[in-house]
Structures are given as structure tokens and as C-alpha cells.
Amino acid sequence: MSRRGAAFGAMAGAVAGAVALTSACGATAHRGAEAAAGSAAGSAAGSAAGSAASITVRVKPGTAIASLKAAHDKIVRSGAKNATVLLANGTYRDKGLDWKAGGKGGRITIKPAPGNTKVKFYGGRTAYGKGYKGYLLTVRPTASSLTVQGPLTITMYGDGGIQASGNSASGPVKGLVMRNVTFSRMGNAWVKKGNGYAAVHLHYTQGAQVLGNRFVNLENVKTPGAMHGVYLAFNQTDRTPGSSGNVVKGNAFQVVSGDPIRATEVSSRNAASGNSFSKGRDYRGKTQGNGYKGMFTYWILARSGTACGAGNTFAGKKSGYASYYLKGRAKSLPGIASGTETGQTCKKAIAYK
Structure with a gap:
């Protein structure tokens, strides 16, 4: 080359x-x-x-988010599992809310905004003075664990305040917390069409904490013994297990026509301690105490068979509680009692601690 x-x-x-x-x-x-x-x-x-x-989520009357339902729906749209709902002072008229926000593993807290101490959920209608016959809300097992933190008041709901309802498909409601809430004027003595079950009604619920609340004027005219402060039960539709491992502590009960705390349907290992039970004025203005059979009772209903729960405990004096029925029935009730609609007893279901 x-x-x-x-x-x-x-x-x-x-x-x-x-x-x-x-x-x-x-x-x-x-x-x-x-x-x-x-x-x-x-x-x-x-x-x-x-x-x-x-x-x-900030909630305030007269704004775009003016109700607990609006806050719930915003959380659902966001996809968040963890949320804080801050309530401004005012009267909220939510009713029958199906609480599904979030998801398992999360926690949602409902509480007054800092500096706000006058938050009320009211089931009544101002024009007629009548309340809503159902519950304020029902917590579902697929939702995030829910905390309702006061100071706040839930009043004038016919069936009760807050219901938690587990089911066979999704399991129990877990981790519910109720703290510093006043539940008042519930049952059909106050809301004519209400059934009157419980201020805190737990169906197939585990690990709930009911702490430092007030339960005042929870009364039925029809079936007065059926209205309670805290009711621990199963989901009747699904025939689930009962509610177990829950704590009822440091609450004040005043004028409850049924037993203030009631467990049934194989509910087990529930603990009540540090609670007070006092007299007050009923819906007629008469002085009454609390309870039909006792302060914390275990009861078997015909619908749930004959099985008993176990390990439920009550810390408190054993006798001398003023009954709701100061005339016509025993004026003094024990701390605990058990029985059924058919006369069976469940002595091992509940004990003093």
C-alpha cells in the first residue's frame, strides 16, 4: 500500500x-x-x-367539610390509612354513618381541634325535639382502627352512640378506643322510635378500650333492662364469636336503665375496673341509680345457645349499688351477676378481681 x-x-x-x-x-x-x-x-x-x-381533615360547621361524613368521605378518596379528624366547636347532626375509612393496619383519630371544647353530635331535630332512632356510626372491620377522643358529647340517638360490628368474612373490629366522651340521653325514653341497646355496642370486637367516658341517662321505657352503657356481644347475623379482650376502665355511669356493662354470647376476658356508678335524675325527673341485675353482668340469650363465656372480671365493691328501679324491684344490686332468659347461670363467665 x-x-x-x-x-x-x-x-x-x-x-x-x-x-x-x-x-x-x-x-x-x-x-x-x-x-x-x-x-x-x-x-x-x-x-x-x-x-x-x-x-x-379539619371539620367546621358552615364550611366545605361541615360533617363527620364529609371527613370520612375525604379520607376514603385520599386512600389514607392514617388520619386525624379535627372538629371545631359546634353541633354536628351526623347519623347512621357507615364507617369504612382507611384499612387494616392504620389508625384514624377523631377529636376536637386544639382549644375547642364544645363539640356535640346531636341526633335530634330542633323543630320536633326528636332524635335519630339508630346509632351515630357503625365501625366496620375493614376500616382503620378508630379512636374517638373527647372532650365531646354524643346525645339523642335511639339505639346508641357508637357501634362496632365485626363479621365472618373480615374478622373482628380491632383496636377501637373511646376516651373522654359523654354519651347522654339515649334509648326510647328519649327517642320514641329507638330500640335502646347501648351507648357503646360491640359486636365481635377485640382489644377495644373504653376509658374515662361518661354514660348519662341511657334509658328505655319499652324493655328498660335492654339499654346499657357498654354491651359486649357477637354479630347475630353471622353467628360470629363474641367480643373478647376489651377493657372498660375509669368510666362514670349515671342513670342507666339496664345493666351498665353487659357481656353475652360467649364474650370472654373482658375487664371492667375503676368505674363509678351514681344516682341522678331520670327522664321523668325522678332519682334513680343504675342497673337491672348488676353493674357488670353476663347473660345468655335464647338466640345464642347455652355456651358460657369465661374470664370476664370486675374490680369494685361486691354489693350496695343503687338500682335504677328504686321502687318495685331490689333497691340494691351486686357488682356482678349472671343468668339467662331460661334461668341458666354462668358462674364461671364473670368474677370479681
């Missing part, structure tokens, strides 16, 4: 190498840009997921 041909060949090789290097660098840069874009997208997605993981 001539010198001129060799030089030409060397020049061509150099050009080809440069082109190849440029191409490789371009590909690398392109891949780097793609990676950076992917990282940014991932970061944005992560940030969005993080923002949905925990939210705060």
Missing part, C-alpha cells in the same frame, strides 16, 4: 472510532437521562404515596 493509501486508511479508522465513541456516549447519556427521569417519577410517586399515607 502507498503512503497516501495508508494515511487515508488511518484517517478513516480514526473517524469511525470517533463516531463509535460519540454514539456510545450518546447512548450512555440517554440511559442516564432515562434513569434520572425514572428516579424523579419514583420520587414523585413516593411523595404522593407518603402524602396519602397520613392526612389531617
Whole structure:
């Protein structure tokens, strides 16, 4: 090959190498840009997921979010499992709310906003003075664990205040907390069409904590013994297990026509301690105490068979509690009692601690 041909060949090789290097660098840069874009997208997605993981919802009468239902629906739309609902002072008229917000593993807390101490959920209608015949809300087992933290008042609901209802498909409601809430004027003595079951009605619920609440004027005219402060039971529709491992502590009960705390349907290992039971004025203005059979009773109903629960405990004095029926029945009741509609007793279901 001539010198001129060799030089030409060397020049061509150099050009080809440069082109190849440029191409490789371009590909690398392109891949780097793609990676950076992917990282940014991932970061944005992560940030969005993080923002949905925990939210705060502020509720105030007269605003876009003026009710507990509106707050619930906003949490559902966000997909958040953890949330805080802050309530401004005012009267809220929510009723029959089916609480499904969040999901298992999360927690939602409902409480007054800082500095707000006059929050009330009212089932009544101002024009007629009549309350809502059902519950304020029912907690479902697929929802996040729920905390209701006072000070706040729930009043004028015919069946009761807060119901938790586990089921066979999704399991029990877990981790419910009720603290510093006043439940008042519930039952058909106050709401004519109400059934009057319980201020806190637990169906197939585990690990609930009912702490430092007030239960006042929970009364029935029809079936007065059926209205309770806290009721621990099964889900009758699904025939689930009862409610077990729950704590009822430091609450004040005043004028409850049924037993203030009632367990049934194989509910077990529930503990009541540090609670007070006092007299007050009933719906007619007469002085009454609490209870039909005792302060914490275990009862078997015909619908649930003959099996007894076990390990329920009551810490308190054994006798001398003023009955709701100060005339016509025993004026003094024991701390605990058990029995059934057919006369059976479940002595091992409940004991003093």
C-alpha cells in the first residue's frame, strides 16, 4: 500500500472510532437521562404515596367539610390509612354513618381541634325535639382502627352512640378506643322510635378500650333492662364469636336503665375496673341509680345457645349499688351477676378481681 493509501486508511479508522465513541456516549447519556427521569417519577410517586399515607381533615360547621361524613368521605378518596379528624366547636347532626375509612393496619383519630371544647353530635331535630332512632356510626372491620377522643358529647340517638360490628368474612373490629366522651340521653325514653341497646355496642370486637367516658341517662321505657352503657356481644347475623379482650376502665355511669356493662354470647376476658356508678335524675325527673341485675353482668340469650363465656372480671365493691328501679324491684344490686332468659347461670363467665 502507498503512503497516501495508508494515511487515508488511518484517517478513516480514526473517524469511525470517533463516531463509535460519540454514539456510545450518546447512548450512555440517554440511559442516564432515562434513569434520572425514572428516579424523579419514583420520587414523585413516593411523595404522593407518603402524602396519602397520613392526612389531617379539619371539620367546621358552615364550611366545605361541615360533617363527620364529609371527613370520612375525604379520607376514603385520599386512600389514607392514617388520619386525624379535627372538629371545631359546634353541633354536628351526623347519623347512621357507615364507617369504612382507611384499612387494616392504620389508625384514624377523631377529636376536637386544639382549644375547642364544645363539640356535640346531636341526633335530634330542633323543630320536633326528636332524635335519630339508630346509632351515630357503625365501625366496620375493614376500616382503620378508630379512636374517638373527647372532650365531646354524643346525645339523642335511639339505639346508641357508637357501634362496632365485626363479621365472618373480615374478622373482628380491632383496636377501637373511646376516651373522654359523654354519651347522654339515649334509648326510647328519649327517642320514641329507638330500640335502646347501648351507648357503646360491640359486636365481635377485640382489644377495644373504653376509658374515662361518661354514660348519662341511657334509658328505655319499652324493655328498660335492654339499654346499657357498654354491651359486649357477637354479630347475630353471622353467628360470629363474641367480643373478647376489651377493657372498660375509669368510666362514670349515671342513670342507666339496664345493666351498665353487659357481656353475652360467649364474650370472654373482658375487664371492667375503676368505674363509678351514681344516682341522678331520670327522664321523668325522678332519682334513680343504675342497673337491672348488676353493674357488670353476663347473660345468655335464647338466640345464642347455652355456651358460657369465661374470664370476664370486675374490680369494685361486691354489693350496695343503687338500682335504677328504686321502687318495685331490689333497691340494691351486686357488682356482678349472671343468668339467662331460661334461668341458666354462668358462674364461671364473670368474677370479681
